[in-house]
Amino acid sequence: MGKKLYVGNLPFSIDDQQLHQAFSSYGQVMSAKVIMDRDSGRSKGFGFVEMATDEEAQNAMGSMNGTQLGGRDVSVSEARDPGPRTGGGGGFRGRNGGGPRGGGGGRPHGNRPPRRFGDE
Numbered sequence: 001m002g003k004k005l006y007v008g009n010l011p012f013s014i015d016d017q018q019l020h021q022a023f024s025s026y027g028q029v030m031s032a033k034v035i036m037d038r039d040s041g042r043s044k045g046f047g048f049v050e051m052a053t054d055e056e057a058q059n060a061m062g063s064m065n066g067t068q069l070g071g072r073d074v075s076v077s078e079a080r081d082p083g084p085r086t087g088g089g090g091g092f093r094g095r096n097g098g099g100p101r102g103g104g105g106g107r108p109h110g111n112r113p114p115r116r117f118g119d120e
Contacts, residue, residue: 002030003057004050004079010034011070012043022069023049027056048079 020032034047051057
């Protein structure tokens with residue numbers, strides 16, 4: 001199995017095929033992927049390249065790091081394992097919902113009992 005490389009500071013115009021082509025002169029490229037923003041469909045400016053062997057990956061990393069690609073100096077390093085993802089996130093924990101005891105209701109005026117008309 002090869003080594004995965006992180007490629008940062010990519011020009012926003014580059015696509016998977018161009019990234020693959022840029023690294024192919026350093027060995028067999030197993031995969032090349034430019035990471036895209038899911039909302040806008042635009043490149044996030046980084047990607048990953050997997051080379052066939054560790055030797056080819058080291059060669060590509062040493063040769064491509066700091067070089068210009070599409071007018072930008074790219075940074076190439078060994079990709080880190082993303083590690084375990086912690087769940088959760090999302091949801092709104094505003095004044096009257098969410099929280100550790102579930103949502104719903106809440107008193108609109110803090111702890112004060114509601115006013116009744118005619119009571120003074």
